[in-house]
Amino acid sequence: MSSIWTQARRAARMNPSIIREILKVTEKPGILSMAGGLPSADTFPVDALKAACDKVLSENAKEALQYAASEGFAPLREWVAARVKALGMDVSPDQVLITSGSQQGLDLVGKILCDASAPVAVETPTYLGALQAFTPYEPSFISLASDEQGPLPEAFARLPHDAPGTRFAYLLPNYQNPTGRVMSLERRQAVMAAAKAAGVPVIEDNPYGDLWFDEPPLPSLSSMWPEGSIYLGSFSKVLTPGFRLGFIIAPKALYPKLLQAKQAADLHTPGFNQRVVYEVIKNGFLDEHVPKIRARYKANRDAMAEGLKKHLPAGCEWQSPKGGMFFWIRLPEGLDAMALLPKAVDANIAYVPGAAFYAANPDPRTMRLSFVTLTPELIAEGVAILGRVLGEALAAIPETTP
Amino acid sequence: MSSIWTQARRAARMNPSIIREILKVTEKPGILSMAGGLPSADTFPVDALKAACDKVLSENAKEALQYAASEGFAPLREWVAARVKALGMDVSPDQVLITSGSQQGLDLVGKILCDASAPVAVETPTYLGALQAFTPYEPSFISLASDEQGPLPEAFARLPHDAPGTRFAYLLPNYQNPTGRVMSLERRQAVMAAAKAAGVPVIEDNPYGDLWFDEPPLPSLSSMWPEGSIYLGSFSKVLTPGFRLGFIIAPKALYPKLLQAKQAADLHTPGFNQRVVYEVIKNGFLDEHVPKIRARYKANRDAMAEGLKKHLPAGCEWQSPKGGMFFWIRLPEGLDAMALLPKAVDANIAYVPGAAFYAANPDPRTMRLSFVTLTPELIAEGVAILGRVLGEALAAIPETTP
Known part of the structure; x- marks a missing residue:
């Protein structure tokens, strides 16, 4: 079949998304995923959207459904x-x-x-x-x-x-x-x-x-x-x-x-x-709605900050974000976030290895954790598991001669 | 400002859409537009869509509103x-x-x-x-x-x-x-x-x-x-x-x-x-809905076929389409559909000059007429006006020496 289709030069540079492949892994039922940057579904304004769909289709259907x-x-x-x-x-x-x-x-x-x-x-x-x-x-x-x-x-x-x-x-x-x-x-x-x-x-x-x-x-x-x-x-x-x-x-x-x-x-x-x-x-x-999202995400951020402090082994570095959706962790020397991912998934958690986010010279010791998809309780649980996975990985690193 | 931004080479080949520009012209209130390929808004299944929006937002809102x-x-x-x-x-x-x-x-x-x-x-x-x-x-x-x-x-x-x-x-x-x-x-x-x-x-x-x-x-x-x-x-x-x-x-x-x-x-x-x-x-x-669209468009096609036969001057050529949305007209020698468009718009009708549809060697004598947006009555009216515009244009062509 490859002989029938000649692909564009640019196509050769396009590769499967690591994030997408990871999101597939995290479809494993019950996994505590801190990987995807998915907003909390609890924040979706379902009733307001339902009322608006009804209004638009009642009052302006012909315009809304036509080319525009x-x-x-x-x-x-x-x-x-x-x-x-x-x-x-x-x-x-x-x-x-x-x-x-x-x-x-x-x-x-x-x-x-x-x-x-x-x-x-x-x-x-x-x-x-x-x-x-x-x-x-x-x-x-x-x-x-x-x-x-x-x-x-x-x-x-x-x-x-x-x-x-x-x-x-x-x-x-x-x-x-x-x-x-x-x-x-x-x-x-x-x-x-x-x-x-x-x-x-x-x-x-x-x-x-x-x-x-x-x-x-x-x-x-x-x-x-x-x-x-x-x-x-x-x-x-x-x-x-x-x-x-x-x-x-x-x-x-x-x-x-x-x-x-x-x-x-x-x-x-x-x-x-x-x-x-x-x-x-x-x-x-939005002036009423977004503050609710902020309050929720702030509580989540606090839960993750507390969990990281409590559970992550010495040598891990991070800053507490002042907004948004993500923590960025740098692991101690000798650890590789990509190599550790299968172990993490086995232990029922997921994150995104940071290497995917570099245009050049990826830092294998980095990872991204989302704090917006899970509840504070599940964040605490997930971060505890992460701490255990990292601790075990650190313990498995052979002593290097000084 | 052009000194700040350097555009991609490909951008130089991209040009404003003639169709888009024409659609703008046809926003003139009350114009009988046979230009855009807009489906008849009367065929949009508003009630079915309204019920479906409500059902999806009642039963699967979190999935429907999340990344997918x-x-x-x-x-x-x-x-x-x-x-x-x-x-x-x-x-x-x-x-x-x-x-x-x-x-x-x-x-x-x-x-x-x-x-x-x-x-x-x-x-x-x-x-x-x-x-x-x-x-x-x-x-x-x-x-x-x-x-x-x-x-x-x-x-x-x-x-x-x-x-x-x-x-x-x-x-x-x-x-x-x-x-x-x-x-x-x-x-x-x-x-x-x-x-x-x-x-x-x-x-x-x-x-x-x-x-x-x-x-x-x-x-x-x-x-x-x-x-x-x-x-x-x-x-x-x-x-x-x-x-x-x-x-x-x-x-x-x-x-x-x-x-x-x-x-x-x-x-x-x-x-x-x-x-x-x-x-x-x-x-x-769709097995119930599409036959209704077909019946409507067929009646519209018939109205346009009849109008064209009645009103278009000798020398115009077209075939009656067996489906879809468009008639394609070839005008007599000496007429240019693009040059005639302003006159047509002045006379309160619009069409798309056919030249826009050629990758090479455009035929200036062609035009596209949509029969799905207007009602049969308005199609008849629009085609009558088109016939008059074309007739006047033909009459204005100076006699060429044999």
């Missing part, structure tokens, strides 16, 4: 433009493009900005799904030196020399996937000044920004250099991922090309879904 | 595999990939099969949306010589010599968009034998197959060469386009790569939409 504009549903675009004002952004609804989840935003950005071998800068580590979205467009990934606050401004200063023609830097300023880290105001300002000085525009991905625990979000990166930034947002973490609704906010000069890419990709995001979500959120629903 | 498998909802994939048996296809649910409309199927196919400059063969003329989906992957389009039954088998025989390495031929066997033509059984067999002999696999796009008026569909092209065919289907024309649901059926060897492309593009098609549609169709709903 590629840009998206106008009132939803207006809502988004108004909403991001809180992040210091001053954008027109004409700059908002509704996407089929923010994953599609990444695909469209890759499609219009990436050429084979042209550099694309990413954080170290970075969101695996972004690497997967950009990879088919064959960029050359540059892994920006990063610390617990995100990428270092100095790393941008080196780009014009080390990677001339870098098309963009892909950044997640809030509760980053996978590390949970957040960029301080000073870091944001320094990074954006350095990006601008280096002439490297920024793709800002902000799926977790609303999930803060103690302090509301800082101004977005895009607010600091609007004409050099594309902002990606999502309804997956504050309402439901099952509706696949996200958005792009783009400079006016780039918008038409993103719109053409969107139209070629799937004509438009389901109009029904857009109208239902707009119906739910239009009168301030 | 990239392959699609398993029962829906099983339904598709069973459904295409009627077209002579013997496929496993494992070969079915649910897509965000069949437009996304085209994008995914382009992504894994098209390289810059590699030939892709298309009918003359062909579906504009497919040209738009493939174009970002920079293929070199080959326009297959075609007649009123579709592409000529001889055109395939020439491909190995004229366009070696042709990645695939993109074919629409049933009530083709834009021409409305259908491939006879003999033509299907001859084309698939010729494609196989030439070593050129086939992408079969069948959004209109269920919309037959007198004779049920012939066996699919894919049934004649399963390992050399990808089949694309859609729920847009038999249920609603607003849910954006389509599917790909692929040979098992190609499926994993399409799945990776799907995951990178948008993770998965909305699980909610898949479950709602499955809930509507699982017990034979």
Whole structure:
């Protein structure tokens, strides 16, 4: 059969998702999975969605069920433009493009900005799904030196020399996937000044920004250099991922090309879904709903922080995230999170090995734990098991000669 | 701003959709649009969808609103595999990939099969949306010589010599968009034998197959060469386009790569939409519903056929389609459908100039008329206006010296 079909060169670079394969493993009944970044299903506003489906199909069925504009549903675009004002952004609804989840935003950005071998800068580590979205467009990934606050401004200063023609830097300023880290105001300002000085525009991905625990979000990166930034947002973490609704906010000069890419990709995001979500959120629903998600996730975060402190062997390192969905653990020397995964699954828990999140030089000692899918009780149980698996693995490491 | 962003080479080949621009023009209130391929909104099964939304959100909300498998909802994939048996296809649910409309199927196919400059063969003329989906992957389009039954088998025989390495031929066997033509059984067999002999696999796009008026569909092209065919289907024309649901059926060897492309593009098609549609169709709903659409569209087809016969000036040529949504008109010498469009819009009607549907050597004398959006009465009115516009244009052509 391989003789009938000739695949594109880019197809050879696309590989099965490790996360996807892991999610399959974690379908084992009863497993305590801290792997997938699945929002707690208890937070889905089922009644509000049910009422909105009924209303849209009672009042606007013909429009909601027909083909629609590629840009998206106008009132939803207006809502988004108004909403991001809180992040210091001053954008027109004409700059908002509704996407089929923010994953599609990444695909469209890759499609219009990436050429084979042209550099694309990413954080170290970075969101695996972004690497997967950009990879088919064959960029050359540059892994920006990063610390617990995100990428270092100095790393941008080196780009014009080390990677001339870098098309963009892909950044997640809030509760980053996978590390949970957040960029301080000073870091944001320094990074954006350095990006601008280096002439490297920024793709800002902000799926977790609303999930803060103690302090509301800082101004977005895009607010600091609007004409050099594309902002990606999502309804997956504050309402439901099952509706696949996200958005792009783009400079006016780039918008038409993103719109053409969107139209070629799937004509438009389901109009029904857009109208239902707009119906739910239009009168301030999120202002009541999201605090409940925050409170729940904060309690989960606390449960995991307590469990990690109690159960993880000496030598493990982590920071307690100030929002979002993830802890990022670095294991003691001699341990390999990927190699340990089968043992963990045997012991009825799952996590994501951190190596998958690196564009280059993966650190095998890292892992990502989600604290949002399980209850605090099950988190405590899962982390206890993790502590035991790690302890046994450490004990099995042969003594090295000094 | 252009100095900040460097666009991908492929972006330069992407252009605003003429159809999209035309749809904008036709938003003029009260215009009689025969332009867009919009299914009649009166056929949308609103009550069935409302009941299904309620049922899914009452019984399976947590699953329907959560992230889901990239392959699609398993029962829906099983339904598709069973459904295409009627077209002579013997496929496993494992070969079915649910897509965000069949437009996304085209994008995914382009992504894994098209390289810059590699030939892709298309009918003359062909579906504009497919040209738009493939174009970002920079293929070199080959326009297959075609007649009123579709592409000529001889055109395939020439491909190995004229366009070696042709990645695939993109074919629409049933009530083709834009021409409305259908491939006879003999033509299907001859084309698939010729494609196989030439070593050129086939992408079969069948959004209109269920919309037959007198004779049920012939066996699919894919049934004649399963390992050399990808089949694309859609729920847009038999249920609603607003849910954006389509599917790909692929040979098992190609499926994993399409799945990776799907995951990178948008993770998965909305699980909610898949479950709602499955809930509507699982017990034979389409067997009652689609005949109603057929009867309506047949009456519309008859109204347009009668109007064209009555009102179009001598020298216009067309065939009456046996299904689908479109008439394809060829105007007398000296007329240009694109140049006439502003006059038509002034006269309160719209159509799509046929030139947009050619990969090469557009025929400016062609136009596409949809007969499914308007009622028979408005079709009669619209065609009468078209006849007047064409008559006036013909009268304005200066006499040429013999």
